[in-house]
Amino acid sequence: MQSHSLKLYNTLSRKKEKFEPLSPPHVGMYVCGPTVYGDAHLGHARAAVTFDIVFRYLSHLGYKVRYVRNITDVGHLEADSDDGEDKIAKKAKLEQLEPMEVAQYFADSYHRDMDMLQTLKPSIEPRATGHIPEQIKLVADILEQGLAYEINGSVYFDVLKYNEKIKYGRLSGRVIEELLSGSRELDGQSEKRNPLDFALWKKASPEHLMKWDSPWSVGFPGWHLECTAMSSKYLGNHFDIHGGGMDLMFPHHECEIAQGNACNHTDPAKYWLHNNMITINGQKMGKSLGNFITLQQLFTGNHDVLEQAYSPMTIRYFILTAHYRSTLDFSNQALQAAQKGYKKLINGLRIARLLTYVEDSKVTVDADQVKQVQKSLDGAMAAMDDDFNTAQAIGHLFNILKKINSIYTGQLTASSFGKEVFDKMIQTFERFITEILGLEEEKLSEQESLLDVLLLVYQEAKTARNYQKVDEIRSALKQLGIIVKDMKNKIDWAYEE
Template sequence: MHSKKLKIYNTLSRNKVFFEPLKPPHVGMYVCGPTVYGDAHLGHARAAITFDVVYRYLSYLGYKVRYVRNITDVGHLEADADEGEDKIAKKAKLEQLEPMEVAQQYATSYHRDMELLNTIRPSIEPRATGHIPEQIRLVEQILDEGLAYEVNGSVYFDVLAYNEIKKYGRLSGRVVEELMSGSRELDGQSEKRNPLDFALWKKASPEHLMKWESPWSLGFPGWHLECTAMSSKYLGSQFDIHGGGMDLMFPHHECEIAQGNACNHTDPAKYWLHNNMITINGQKMGKSLGNFITLQQLFQGNHERLEQPYSPMTVRYFILTAHYRSTLDFSNQALQAAQKGYKKLINGYRIARSLVYQEDATMSTDEKQVGQIRQSIDAAFASMDDDFNTAQATGHLFNLLKKINSLYTGQLQAAQLGEKVFEELIQTFCTFVSDILGLQEEKGDHQEQLLQVILDLYGGAKTARDYQKVDQIRAGLKAAGLIIKDMKEKIDWGYEE
């Protein structure tokens, strides 16, 4: 069922192109994961949910996707530079822990939050510290190619030598000459030949906590090298999709491209996908800027910028309301609107699964309704085929939801659609909500049974004309964010929208 219509925006070529995997039906996708030295925030959620949806949609189309997302647990220095303290080691010193305790603690909390957001675990989740031998071999290869040099036990990639073979800066649109004029040496303190050169291997200072033996020194790998080692190990020298946040485009992904060409004489990925940033008042949200809101703070509502808690599915829906390449500005108003939108869709999902087709030979097909449903179904898939546009796809789902609600209330009869169109409507809506967008109901294990008991009590009070009890039950459910739906033939409940 592979879509021949799927187009994706390739950052490398700067245009939308038809998606054609290298070895169909197999797809290799590598996504840069977290550096685990703090709790996950809204920015982490955006990257994870973006590529979760890419993974889900490609899988829906029938591709066999190997999804690799790494965990960085060494080598990521402060300010993403080649000098300074390791982010994890710095946290370890502050908390008087071993660096691997810090990495484990925050990897665990990251997984907890991603599970709450209903993201599917990657096929493989390698850690940088588990691939030191592979990284050392890559450094040796790049040295053999004459595109790196060793000085005082550290090894640096030679950007100018590489630039003579293949242009450095193709992904981000940077020009080496402009980068050179915009940078300067720090009073001769740097051991690099050129300020654009980046570390492949760094000799560790005596106080550095994480270090390994290598042919050059007791040291640690460069941050950029780690992803090249892990992606090529599990996906080969060239694979289909490399994803990550837009903030990683330069220098991280640019350096990966350079390393891949130096080692394997090919760009590591055919397509480069970058999700845009979450902003607060127009400024990028991030740990380094100190303006971030952790996911747990969002879920619990305990941050000065939050007017209330927002559930994991509200946060997921909020992220899906914008195209992944657009900026998404945080505000309570936007999250409150997302909360309403999520509840409408999930109410529709509950209703859709309860509807059963009933034949009625006396009814003729309503061609206008059928046409509208088919148009919305086609438009929803066309939106996803247009660079995974979840924002547009969701709009078309609400058109389908109107039809589902009409079937539910009896304004529209299933027989007016015919069994085939009725099934298409239900299946498409449920598939989108659950399988493609990854939304799910948020409720306790016994909520359904408890609600049925309450609805039975409500029905009994209504039959007995005990209106005080009727109002009491309604008010109690409303306080819990639920409403009672009184209909001619049945009593049901829903989320308050």
């Protein structure tokens, strides 16, 4: 395992901490996955890509990572509260389907979109409905600890009683007195003793579609319970990293911490990582605002706010151009810039794979060039070591790309860097793009062999000074997103940036 001073920003401590896994080189990481009642959107993409990067980089450093990402297919009620209708059951009624048909359809859709974004599959992907017995046991354990109460067949977590021993709100920075003063007064219709209490088990109404037997009632688990049950089952009671979107910090992750301490007597995770939100032209993304965009709409361009379609790798690159804890603002201009940046890197990758080291006895190693390359190589790693700063890492990759392009165009020779530095530069550049950042070349539908034939015809027309044919070929290829590059000793092509 490589030795790196990896630092993670821990939401719980609100500072960067040196990463020290509990049992190196093993790392346990749990990430809150989607609630499968609708198509995946940009917010889903950012969370998935963020923790895909964490997974990839820790694996690159030599850690054996068990990455668990759940699927919520029951218990997530409307308005993220303890009242209302289950989101999946509501969709099932509208579509006249079984709830599990809805969950399966949108889970498959989510996986398709994540595959297109090149996110690696998690080690384990459990579902809430597959862990009902574990959740029932947790409810019983919390009741036994005296930190929950049952009323009319439903069971609620007693936040005030828990707060007497362990502060509730440590993760989100909430103060319980302020939460209480800001909460609506109970109107006599609620079963809860106070408005901060949250459901561990809810008694189901007769018309409720998703329900199971329990010691308290025929009902269903609360939304927060599933993550405690599944994370502790697959990673233990105290694991390394818990991740999710910033919108989950309160109340979802706060409730997980309370549940973990109540039944397992420990915080669930050592490090809490939260990716920030995506806004659209400075506004929060939402269906009510008319700016809600699914990934499939982005890929096809089928949305009123889109000026064009954007490929999956353009979306992935766009997400990587900002640090995961910063707000990322969507606009057509930002995505078009991301498209150009992505193509520049992929063109560079194509070139890097073509370059070979040729010893030139007439050229001495240029110490200044070597120093510049080494600085960029070290800088890319240092950026990733500093809380997975992909934006800064990409900046260093573009500095390396300048050197690769200079060798390609003949402004510099490979011998200027020496074989060891040259090989390290090429290998690191390729490894960063493909293995760490997870970017891949999006091949054109036309075969590259046809491109070779066209370039041969182009060369013949140029040699014959048939400039009309030269211009026709150039124009036709440009319409396909390909530009012809007239090099000193050859003709090549590149994606139009």
